[in-house]
Amino acid sequence: MSQRTRLTPEQRREQLLDLGVRLFAINSLDEISIDVVAREAGISRGLLYHYFGDKMAFREAVVRRAAEALVAQTAPPETGEPVERLLASMTAYVDFVDANYEGYVSMVRGAASDPVLRAIYDEAFGALGARIFEANVDFVTDSPAARLIVRGWQAMSEEMVLSWKADSAGLSREELLGVLAGSLPVLLELLGGAG
Amino acid sequence: MSQRTRLTPEQRREQLLDLGVRLFAINSLDEISIDVVAREAGISRGLLYHYFGDKMAFREAVVRRAAEALVAQTAPPETGEPVERLLASMTAYVDFVDANYEGYVSMVRGAASDPVLRAIYDEAFGALGARIFEANVDFVTDSPAARLIVRGWQAMSEEMVLSWKADSAGLSREELLGVLAGSLPVLLELLGGAG
CATH class of the missing domain: 1.10.10.60 (Homeodomain-like)
Known part of the structure; x- marks a missing residue:
């Protein structure tokens, strides 16, 4: 044993x-x-x-380990069309939240009040966001404004996945993923239109 | 005196x-x-x-009062094109966060850990979201899935406005508002495309 x-x-x-x-x-x-x-x-x-x-x-060490797992598991494939790679990454994100719902929710809540948890969460959130630019995805030109849009898109994705997990609202996993992966290029286009 | x-x-x-x-x-x-x-x-x-x-x-009574002010101040005009009414409401939202930044941030953080603050925040968040449907805005057909999209859009808007307030990232208020108000119809279209 x-x-x-x-x-x-x-x-x-x-x-x-x-x-x-x-x-x-x-x-x-x-x-x-x-x-x-x-x-x-x-x-x-x-x-x-x-x-x-x-x-x-x-508990903090556990959250750090879980956050590292989240970042690792959602790494997009190295090759493929940008939209496909984003979809693969978001699929892994939904799977992670799905498999770790209770802990994930408590991490998000804890991050709001506990500075150590906040630092761990912010680091993971930042790594997930920075990846969009590191991956050199065609539809994203790196800029402070684009990073602000990506932050908002991440917050939206988190809220939608947590809401969906609590109550699917009749949305299939594929439909949810279609909105998550499809929205980023569109949001960045809005930025382009505004700029 | x-x-x-x-x-x-x-x-x-x-x-x-x-x-x-x-x-x-x-x-x-x-x-x-x-x-x-x-x-x-x-x-x-x-x-x-x-x-x-x-x-x-x-402090809870203060937050409740502030949340009521937020909901009241962001009421969209009764008439006008849907996109214009949404833009007016989002302009008032940005103005409110701008004018109450410190308190707003602490309300969001407090809501994560304090059940009473959470209830106040959720009620205001719910009222702002429900208004999208009550206003009978042309581009929104009420459904559980559309409500999930609106929740995500609200989380995105909050994150973007708070990030923008901390560091404008070179985005003017008008550009920010263009993304906030322009994104909701587009997100709902993505849902339509997925459904």
């Missing part, structure tokens, strides 16, 4: 984070039980605190 | 709320000083607590 395996400190830390991220998927941050994590890892609460400091620090 | 005027309890309550809303414009909720409000009104802290219960209850 894995509980009996002697792990290096780094392996143990990883094991605990993996457990935390699994709990994050179906629990709000406040609900992630240190007791459950320690029991599943076959260690004491004290040892868990030894690795992470305190309960809040453990 | 107004401090010496004998006010009815209702007038006093209104006076204190008005003072709070003025402070809300340029302070975060946490920064609204009960001492300042009481001093400006020429009453004791104790009397202020008598009217509102406690500090948090006063």
Whole structure:
């Protein structure tokens, strides 16, 4: 059994984070039980605190890990038409929120009041937005104004996906994705029209 | 001087709320000083607590008042082309956020963690969104899916206006408004295309 395996400190830390991220998927941050994590890892609460400091620090480490997973999993394919690559990335985003709804919602809420969570969230939000420009997508010319539009589009996407997850409003996943991926080029065109 | 005027309890309550809303414009909720409000009104802290219960209850009453002002001030004109009415409403929205930036930001953040603030925010957000349908704007057919789109568009608008207020990114007010008002019909068209 894995509980009996002697792990290096780094392996143990990883094991605990993996457990935390699994709990994050179906629990709000406040609900992630240190007791459950320690029991599943076959260690004491004290040892868990030894690795992470305190309960809040453990939860923050879990959110950081989840945010990294979000950024990694939504990486667009290297090749393909811009719209297809955006669609692939947004599909992965919807899948991530779908699979981690409880934790994701609590991360968004926590980010509003907790400075550490806010920094983690902002970094992930910024990485997702910057990617639009790094990917050199044809319909986007990088500019401060375009970055503002992308920020707004991200906030819209998050709100729509969270609303859809709570109540699909009769929209299929494909219809939702059509709006999410289709809206960015159109919003940037509006900017062009305004400029 | 107004401090010496004998006010009815209702007038006093209104006076204190008005003072709070003025402070809300340029302070975060946490920064609204009960001492300042009481001093400006020429009453004791104790009397202020008598009217509102406690500090948090006063701040909540201020947010409720500010949210009501937001909904009232952004009411679209009764007549005119749909796009013009939407533009007028969004202009009032940008003006409101512009004039109440510190308080607005703290309301958005507070709503994420405080259930009472969340309820006030959600009610205002819902009223602003429902208005799109009540106004019988030509390009909107009411449906659960259209309401989901409007929610996303509202989140986008809020994010864009707050970002723009923090750093205009070279966008004029007119350009920003062009994107805000121009995007809703386009987003709803995308829904039509998807449906």
